[in-house]
Amino acid sequence: MSWAYAALLVPCAAYMLALLAPSAADLLCAHASMACAAWGDAFLRRAAPVASVHAAIQYMDRALPALGVSLVLAVLGYGATYLAIAWSHRAFAAHGLCGRDLLKRTGAPVPESLGLPCAVIYLVLLLLFIPFRHFGCAASLYADHAQNLALYLSALLSMYSGALLGFVDDVLDIRWRFKLPIPLLSSIPMLMVYIAEGGATSVVVPAWPPVLRAFLRRTTLELGALYYVYMMLLAIFCTNCINILAGINGVEVGQALVIAVSVCINDLLYLDVPAVVQQAFFGRDVQVSLPLHNSVDLAARHLFSLHLLLPFIGTSAALLAWNRYPSRVFVGDTYCYFAGMVLVACGVLGHYSKTLLLFFLPQIANFLLSAPQLFHLVPCPRHRIPYLDAATGRLYPSCVVWEPRGMRGMLGGACIDMFVRMRLVCRVYDTHGKVLGVSNLTLLNAILVFCGARPGLASEATKRDDVALRVDALQGTVWLSERGLWYAMMGVQVAGSVLAFLVRYRLANAIFP
Ligand code: UD1
Ligand code: MG
Numbered sequence: 001m002s003w004a005y006a007a008l009l010v011p012c013a014a015y016m017l018a019l020l021a022p023s024a025a026d027l028l029c030a031h032a033s034m035a036c037a038a039w040g041d042a043f044l045r046r047a048a049p050v051a052s053v054h055a056a057i058q059y060m061d062r063a064l065p066a067l068g069v070s071l072v073l074a075v076l077g078y079g080a081t082y083l084a085i086a087w088s089h090r091a092f093a094a095h096g097l098c099g100r101d102l103l104k105r106t107g108a109p110v111p112e113s114l115g116l117p118c119a120v121i122y123l124v125l126l127l128l129f130i131p132f133r134h135f136g137c138a139a140s141l142y143a144d145h146a147q148n149l150a151l152y153l154s155a156l157l158s159m160y161s162g163a164l165l166g167f168v169d170d171v172l173d174i175r176w177r178f179k180l181p182i183p184l185l186s187s188i189p190m191l192m193v194y195i196a197e198g199g200a201t202s203v204v205v206p207a208w209p210p211v212l213r214a215f216l217r218r219t220t221l222e223l224g225a226l227y228y229v230y231m232m233l234l235a236i237f238c239t240n241c242i243n244i245l246a247g248i249n250g251v252e253v254g255q256a257l258v259i260a261v262s263v264c265i266n267d268l269l270y271l272d273v274p275a276v277v278q279q280a281f282f283g284r285d286v287q288v289s290l291p292l293h294n295s296v297d298l299a300a301r302h303l304f305s306l307h308l309l310l311p312f313i314g315t316s317a318a319l320l321a322w323n324r325y326p327s328r329v330f331v332g333d334t335y336c337y338f339a340g341m342v343l344v345a346c347g348v349l350g351h352y353s354k355t356l357l358l359f360f361l362p363q364i365a366n367f368l369l370s371a372p373q374l375f376h377l378v379p380c381p382r383h384r385i386p387y388l389d390a391a392t393g394r395l396y397p398s399c400v401v402w403e404p405r406g407m408r409g410m411l412g413g414a415c416i417d418m419f420v421r422m423r424l425v426c427r428v429y430d431t432h433g434k435v436l437g438v439s440n441l442t443l444l445n446a447i448l449v450f451c452g453a454r455p456g457l458a459s460e461a462t463k464r465d466d467v468a469l470r471v472d473a474l475q476g477t478v479w480l481s482e483r484g485l486w487y488a489m490m491g492v493q494v495a496g497s498v499l500a501f502l503v504r505y506r507l508a509n510a511i512f513p
Contacts, residue, residue: 004086004318007079011072056280063276065136066129070307073125074314080125081318084117089322089329092116097170099330103248103388103395103482110327113170115319115335119163122315122342126156126308133307141300147197154189155308155345161186162239162341166334176374180236186341187235190348191228199351201227204512231348234357238347239340241363243333244370245443247385248482248489250324252331255493256339257316259359260309262497263346266355266504267302267309305350312342325483358500362492366443369424373400373441377412384440386448386485387455394479397439397448399428399455419446428455447488451478 060068092098093111100107134149142148165182168174174182202222205213213219223230246252278284316339322329347356357364373380379400387398416438419425424446428437439445439455480488 004079004082007075008083009079011076011079059280060276061136063280064271064273064303065141066132067303067306069129069132069136070310073129074310077121077125077311077314078318080121081118081315082321084121085114085319085322085329088117089114092329097332101249101327101330102383102385104326105388105390110330112330113167113332113334114322114329115331115333115338116163116167118315118319118331118335119159119166119338122311122338123156123160123163125311125315126152126159129307129311141296141303150193151197151304151349154193155349157189158186158235158345159338159341163334163338165239166332166337169333169337180240183235183239183337183341184232186239187232187344187348190345191231194231194348195228201225203227203354206511207513208511231353234347234353235341235344237363237367238344238356238360239337241360241367242340243336244374245363245366246336247383247442248325248444248485249327250320250486251444251489252336252339253316253320253323254486254490255362256335256343257313257320258490258493258497259343260313260316262359262500263343263356264306264309264313266352266359266501267306267350270299270302301350301352305346305352308342308346312339325486355500355504358504359497361496361500362443362489369419369441369443369446371441372412372415377409377415378438378441381440384442384445386444388482392479393481394453395448395482395485396453396455397426397445399437399439401437423450425449426454443492444485444489447485447492448480451480451488453478453480 057068089111092113093109097112098109099112101110130149130152133152134145162183165186169179201224202220205216205219205221207213207219242252242256245255275286278286319329319331319335323331343356344353347353367374372378373384381398381400384398384400386395388395416425416427419441420427420438425441426439426449427435428439430436439449
């Protein structure tokens with residue numbers, strides 16, 4: 001664990017240094033030149049790089065305010081979260097916060113809700129960051145200091161309430177009908193700031209099909225209050241969608257990390273980092289430009305998003321180290337809600353909420369697939385995670401008993417028919433060939449069905465309590481273990497991000513010229 005201590009201590013020292021940076025570096029240079037005078041030219045040659053690195057860092061900080069500090073906090077976040085989990089996970093279990101790992105033969109108890117130390121450390125890092133951001137950014141990018149601070153604090157408040165809601169859910173197991181609308185309340189602070197700073201509420205009318213612009217006789221459409229409704233729904237979606245794509249080791253943190261890294265890459269497209277680095281460290285006189293849309297305001301918003309996301313990536317990576325297969329801790333709903341709120345705060349306050357939604361393509365697919373179960377057109381068991389064949393360690397889609405029930409049954413049946421034709425869902429039959437049920441409607445089960453893993457014939461002694469269906473004969477062509485399914489799911493998430501970039505920067509340019 002010594003590297004975790006190093007990851008903690010080095011950034012701590014760097015943070016202290018950065019706090020004192022201007023005076024400390026000046027002092028260093030002054031001492032260096034005094035020493036130079038005393039000890040001659042040889043020392044001058046060694047001291048010179050110190051001064052030039054100091055100047056380069058100062059230049060970087062002017063061009064991309066506080067980004068360096070954010071990077072330091074990300075590394076600090078990794079070390080601190082890793083150690084915090086190491087120190088606290090037994091205490092969580094001792095206080096009853098532990099769950100059974102359903103996809104392990106032993107079903108051993110694993111400490112639950114360890115998303116809490118991750119969220120707490122992240123939020124402490126963001127508090128430490130306030131002076132850097134305020135003095136760094138406010139001076140050069142934001143005209144209004146108070147507004148800049150309000151923007152940042154509203155994001156913090158929304159994230160705090162997201163984490164709190166998740167922890168309450170872990171402890172009290174809130175019912176879904178209450179869980180769904182609560183993120184609405186969490187999103188109020190950032191929506192108020194969005195209103196106060198006069199955020200745009202219009203959308204561009206697509207140029208294709210051409211009849212749309214001809215019919216509306218305009219190129220932009222003012223949505224007004226509807227736009228706020230959209231952002232509230234986005235908050236509900238982002239907080240819950242990670243939670244319903246859960247249940248195998250490491251999948252909650254993995255998906256949040258891929259989305260966060262993708263959003264960071266998107267942010268960097270708005271900042272000319274290579275030119276700044278070349279100027280600062282190699283002294284090349286390159287023209288620093290704003291690569292996309294040439295707007296200082298846009299650059300400031302994407303810098304804001306990076307300030308929030310870099311420490312999030314650091315703390316989440318440490319959590320993944322503990323939560324990846326085989327999990328030593330579970331993240332709990334605390335992490336799912338907290339991560340959703342961090343991403344939605346970046347999207348709304350960074351004014352790229354539509355682009356953000358593109359990075360949630362797998363989560364949107366999982367939601368659409370899950371909808372018949374979430375809206376009770378098809379029964380929804382307590383757990384929908386895949387079924388483990390303990391003898392081989394292979395995963396199969398888990399199933400649910402499904403009986404057509406009048407009109408609701410017919411609607412559910414139509415959805416199932418469509419999913420079966422798309423090879424995302426499979427039916428389970430009894431020995432007489434009668435349909436007994438279907439595989440649970442989740443993306444994880446769909447990947448297994450798509451790969452050819454099938455629940456076989458259900459025996460007469462089918463277990464019907466909890467509407468979960470035990471399968472006893474299993475067939476399949478491609479086998480996936482829990483670790484294999486995690487890699488497959490991460491592959492889908494990365495492919496989703498690649499598609500999102502293509503849509504955002506190729507298709508969107510054609511449709512919204
Ligand atoms: C959501 C899903 C549920 C899924 C569950 C798993 C919906 C509507 N609900 O419910 O289908 O089964 O998440 O998180 O889609 N667990 C593991 N291995 C893991 C992670 C979790 O076995 O890698 C189990 C543990 O027993 C843990 C429990 O899942 O205690 C946590 O479930 P919880 O987060 O309370 O379930 P929900 O969020 O309500
Ligand atoms: Mg959960």
